[in-house]
Amino acid sequence: MKSVIVIGAGMGGLAVALRLRRMGFAVTVLEKRSRPGGRSYVIEEDGYRVDTGPTILVMKEQFEQLYRDLGRDLHQRLQLTQLDPNYRLYFHDGRMLDLYPNMARLAQAVEAFEPGAGEKVFDFLGNNARKYALGMPFVTRNFDHLTDLANPIAGYRLFATAAHENLYRQVARYFQSDALRKAFSFHSMFLGLSPYESPAIYALITYADLARGMYFPQGGIYRIIEDLVTMAQEDGVVLRTSAPVAQILVENGRAVGVRLESGEELRADAVVSNADLPYTYRKLVPAGVRRDYSDRRLQRMKYACSGFLLYLGLDRTYPQLTHQALYFAEDYRANLDAIFVTGELPADPSFHLNCPTRSDPALAPEGHELLYVLAPMPSLEKGRVDWSRAAETVREQLLSRLEQVVDRDIRKHIVWERRYTPVDFERDLNAVYGTAFGSLAHNFFQSAYFRPHNVARALPGLYFVGQGTYPGIGMPMVMISAQLTAERLRTL
Ligand SMILES: Cc1cc2nc3c(=O)[nH]c(=O)nc-3n(C[C@H](O)[C@H](O)[C@H](O)COP(=O)(O)OP(=O)(O)OC[C@H]3O[C@@H](n4cnc5c(N)ncnc54)[C@H](O)[C@@H]3O)c2cc1C
Structure with missing residues (x-):
């Protein structure tokens, strides 16, 4: 049986471990902290249980897909409640606006804020629904060549939604008031990007949040981590916590295992790093074998x-x-x-x-x-x-x-x-520069094909999973990443 070591038990590390185990690999997950979860962590103290990182589930179909692929049913194992309203917005002048998942109520609420906006919100979300439909095929695939990005028809249609334009400027064309411009542009922050710097393609998140629903699992987001860990135990994934990796071992130009900070060495046919990608290159990959990600290149990247x-x-x-x-x-x-x-x-x-x-x-x-x-x-x-x-x-x-x-x-x-x-x-x-939602920002040259790939080209045997590779930041993206990385290992 071929074996894989996964560095890090974040949501991406756990999901890829479960998928690889299902594919027949012997899988060991090594986590630095005393509990799994990574950015999706929890504090349990004095009768309080608080998620410290992500709080809300969007694009729940990505989680449903993982569970289905593992032969389980998400809804039998977790109880999800839909938020309604999705958000309450408080403005500095004391006004409040509720953003509802029900489109008629949403239109009514924004109309009360800005006459005419009730109609425009349909145009705005319709445009973003198109961005979502056209953009998702670029999100849910592995990239090998730049030409993988070339889909002239989808490209033309995306261009027609002005996905390349500046996000804030585009929102400002739909809505005149400062309040509604804020209300419909803030979502890019969740990718670690300012709406003043973000391309308008990321307005697809506004559509996904509002129209496709936001969910909360009873017990909090950490219930998902706990359930992934339970499934890992059921399926025979080895999970070791308080086991920080100090270095990826390389022999004959190939990743062959890891050395823990304790000095212990573990060998495997492949290593998948869920730790921040720039950190993995800088600290875990020996300097002599990281031709494609030099310190200089890592320094020039844009961080979230x-x-x-x-x-x-x-x-x-x-x-x-x-x-x-x-x-x-x-x-x-x-x-x-x-x-x-x-x-x-x-x-x-x-x-x-x-x-x-x-x-x-x-x-x-x-x-x-x-x-x-x-x-x-x-x-x-x-x-x-x-x-x-x-x-x-x-x-x-x-x-x-x-x-x-x-x-x-x-x-x-x-x-x-x-x-x-x-x-x-x-x-x-080990979050690079203490970045919260994920390490690398989602500007154009750090998205899709241009984001670091989930296969280390210069070091066979090393793969990546999670927010640092494509598609990127956020729990549903990390779920997709686990699927894409597992596909890469199919040919190991
Ligand atoms: C405050 C906050 C709010 C957020 N809100 C949302 C939200 O509402 N919805 C949403 O979808 N997303 C949200 N996110 C983003 C989401 O949490 C992350 O994008 C996602 O959890 C990243 O998962 P990951 O598996 O890629 O990596 P991580 O969670 O970063 O996991 C990486 C793991 O690697 C481990 N590691 C690092 N170095 C080593 C080493 N040397 N040896 C062993 N292990 C190591 C780390 O300890 C960690 O456990 C939020 C994030 C934060 C911080």
């Missing part, structure tokens, strides 16, 4: 943003809150430029506010509420923020905003609190 997270346990409930919300700073541009251009602390951070106990009260002690606050922040690349001091400043800014949008007396009700900074991402996950 990071984030500051605050998790709060409150000794009362807030039934008026929705599961998912966003707060937009007044000066959207200044906030985004600080994160993506200057690398400074935003003066007035926008943030994502989650209240998972609205869908699953069992995630906190009875009568308590759990809040998860995520403020996008610059990565550590430019080194302009000293997080040992900044963490307190940002916490204070976020609590002041929560006093406005949740409860003037919120501080009195905080009985449990944890935080996570870009420095923690770097330390815990």
Whole structure:
């Protein structure tokens, strides 16, 4: 039986391990941390259970597909609740807008904000539905040659949706008000890209979120990780935690195994790295055999943003809150430029506010509420923020905003609190520059064929899975990546 070592038990590492095991390989997963999950981690303390990373499932068909391919049924094993509304948006002037998955209600809500927008939202989502349909064939495939990108008919049709245009500019053509421009452009942030820098193709995420639905598994996103681990045990995948890999072993120009930090060596017919791709090249692949990803090339790549997270346990409930919300700073541009251009602390951070106990009260002690606050922040690349001091400043800014949008007396009700900074991402996950959602940004030259490939051309036997390779960042993309990488190993 041929054997594969997977470095990292993130969602991508676990999914590819399960697929490879199903294909008949002996699979060993080696994870640095004491628990699997990677960016999809959890804190369980004092009766609270909080997802520390991803909070919501989109494109659930990608998970259904994995389970089907493994001979299981997702819906028999996990209980998913659809969010409605998908988001509540809070604006600096006190106004609120709910974005519903029901198109008639969505149109009504935006019409109340901007006369005429009710009609335009259909045009906007229709255009993005076309981008989704035309773009997905480029997302769900492996690339070998540049010509794999060439599909003249799809290319022409995508061009007709102005997918190449700037995202914010395109949104601004549909909507006149500052509020709706914010409401329909923020999604590119989830790929670690500013809407002012993103191509409009990524408006397909807005369509996927709003029209195809957002879901929450009872028990939280970490239930998915737990279930992947259960299936791995059932199927005979070996999973070792607290087992950091120090180096990929190379013999005769081929990856033949790994050396752990403990000094132990393990050999296999192939190695799949789920650790951040630029980190894998820089730290795990011996310098002499990484011709295609030199330090210089890695340095020139464009990295995604990071984030500051605050998790709060409150000794009362807030039934008026929705599961998912966003707060937009007044000066959207200044906030985004600080994160993506200057690398400074935003003066007035926008943030994502989650209240998972609205869908699953069992995630906190009875009568308590759990809040998860995520403020996008610059990565550590430019080194302009000293997080040992900044963490307190940002916490204070976020609590002041929560006093406005949740409860003037919120501080009195905080009985449990944890935080996570870009420095923690770097330390815990080997996340390059402390990037949060994924390491490499999704600009044109780091997408599809141009994103690093899941096969290391210069080092046979080494493969990649997860957000660093194609298709890219986010849980559904990582699910697709696992399928594509497993296909690569079919011929091993
Ligand atoms: C705050 C936050 C919110 C997010 N929200 C969403 C969301 O709502 N929806 C969504 O779809 N996506 C969301 N994402 C993005 C999503 O979580 C990631 O894109 C995805 O989980 C990445 O999975 P992965 O398997 O590629 O890599 P990772 O999760 O990064 O896993 C890599 C693993 O490799 C391990 N590793 C690293 N180095 C070594 C080593 N030397 N030896 C052994 N192991 C090693 C790491 O410890 C880690 O476990 C969010 C991410 C964050 C951080």
